[in-house]
Amino acid sequence: MLRLLLLRHAKSDWGHPGLSDFQRPLNERGRQAAPEVGAHMARHGLQPSRILCSTAQRTRETLAALLPALAGETDIRLTRALYDESDLDYLKIIRSHGGTARSLLVVGHNPATQDTALSLIGTGNPALREAIAAKYPTAALSVIDFDAADWSAVEPGSGRVVAYCLPRHLAATTSMSALPEAANDGTPAQDR
Numbered sequence: 001m002l003r004l005l006l007l008r009h010a011k012s013d014w015g016h017p018g019l020s021d022f023q024r025p026l027n028e029r030g031r032q033a034a035p036e037v038g039a040h041m042a043r044h045g046l047q048p049s050r051i052l053c054s055t056a057q058r059t060r061e062t063l064a065a066l067l068p069a070l071a072g073e074t075d076i077r078l079t080r081a082l083y084d085e086s087d088l089d090y091l092k093i094i095r096s097h098g099g100t101a102r103s104l105l106v107v108g109h110n111p112a113t114q115d116t117a118l119s120l121i122g123t124g125n126p127a128l129r130e131a132i133a134a135k136y137p138t139a140a141l142s143v144i145d146f147d148a149a150d151w152s153a154v155e156p157g158s159g160r161v162v163a164y165c166l167p168r169h170l171a172a173t174t175s176m177s178a179l180p181e182a183a184n185d186g187t188p189a190q191d192r
Contacts, residue, residue: 051104094151
């Protein structure tokens with residue numbers, strides 16, 4: 001089994017007009033959210049064996065803030081492709097750079113993070129898929145499992161969504177999915 005963790009960077013600072021998009025740092029809210037996501041990952045055993053992170057300033061700062069919460073050895077790879085292809089999905093990058101990792105964290109940008117999650121999810125709690133489709137805010141994390149032996153074998157629709165976490169709900173839940181309870185109970189939205 002393979003596990004993919006898709007993390008959109010934390011909230012960035014738009015207050016520096018002289019900086020390029022690539023150079024934008026995190027704002028105060030982002031600097032608070034990133035370590036909270038890291039602590040949530042640690043509480044639920046979401047330890048990646050490999051991390052692929054965009055080279056943009058805000059993604060690197062997000063990664064740096066969540067790393068202290070994670071234990072164990074992790075292979076970290078920074079790749080500009082996650083920034084350059086942020087209007088596409090990340091499947092090609094995941095296939096080519098996932099390596100032998102059983103658990104892979106991708107720290108990237110939208111719309112690619114959301115589009116990748118939606119394209120890979122085939123099964124799992126429909127309420128989680130609906131929540132991902134509705135919005136993938138900054139510092140949101142989705143967890144998708146695959147019955148595959150290698151990342152190169154991962155296909156669209158082959159994943160099972162396991163969790164979806166929004167930073168603003170982390171303090172209010174002990175569940176791996178940090179969403180309002182209605183989205184956690186497995187009840188399809190049309191039945192709520």
